[in-house]
Amino acid sequence: MEAFLTQTINIGRGSGNDVVIQNPDISRKHAKITFITEHVMLLEDTDSSFGTTVNGQRVERKIIGFEDIIVLANQEQLNLKDLFSRFVKSEKAEVKEEPVKSRSEDPLDFRADFKKLEKMHEMYVKVTEAMMVNTPRHQAWLRATFSMTPLLGMAFGPFGMAFGVLGSVVGQILSAELINPSEKKLTLEKEFKRTYICPNPACKRFLGFTPFADLVYQKKCSRCKAQWMD
Ligand SMILES: [Zn+2]
Incomplete structure (x- = not known):
């Protein structure tokens, strides 16, 4: 099994970067992104002239995810999913999925998947x-x-x-x-x-910082009505 390797991607106008952006407002070494996991990254502005923003706020250094919008020098938006597939995915480990157990006839029966939480x-x-x-x-x-x-x-x-x-x-x-x-x-x-989400693929609601025992007590998802427990 291969390990997930922490991977840093350098971005800037200079030709030595992993991602070269031909824009005079982009600094030679503008920013770098390091994948900590396959879904969470460390973004660092490498002392650029015109800065880096996350969701409109200028940052020097920030933990980010695919949901965040990263813009360099107020002009160039980064496509994080694209960076992931170009620089990281090829080295990522195969995630071993447990075989899907046969479910009952009820399409809202997610009791087995819920237990994994x-x-x-x-x-x-x-x-x-x-x-x-x-x-x-x-x-x-x-x-x-x-x-x-x-x-x-x-x-x-x-x-x-x-x-x-x-x-x-x-x-x-x-x-x-x-x-x-x-x-x-x-x-x-x-x-x-x-x-920590509702196991119904059609729902995937974040279950909050609620302890599992309290979810057990709720028995089903308040949004999609998936059955969690008997
Ligand atoms: Zn749900």
């Missing part, structure tokens, strides 16, 4: 706390839980796998040396919002 909220809370509270005890917990293979976000033992889709990226986030603890927290939060 069980450990996610707990892990999100524990990892976030451990990232922010830098005590030896927390760091030991992080290492014991996730650093069996610190550079291979996917290759977890049974414990990591129990955390579902989100578990597979925690190792990547923890081992990303470019970002500080609060940026790691933001990266994890973006991944959490992407994965």
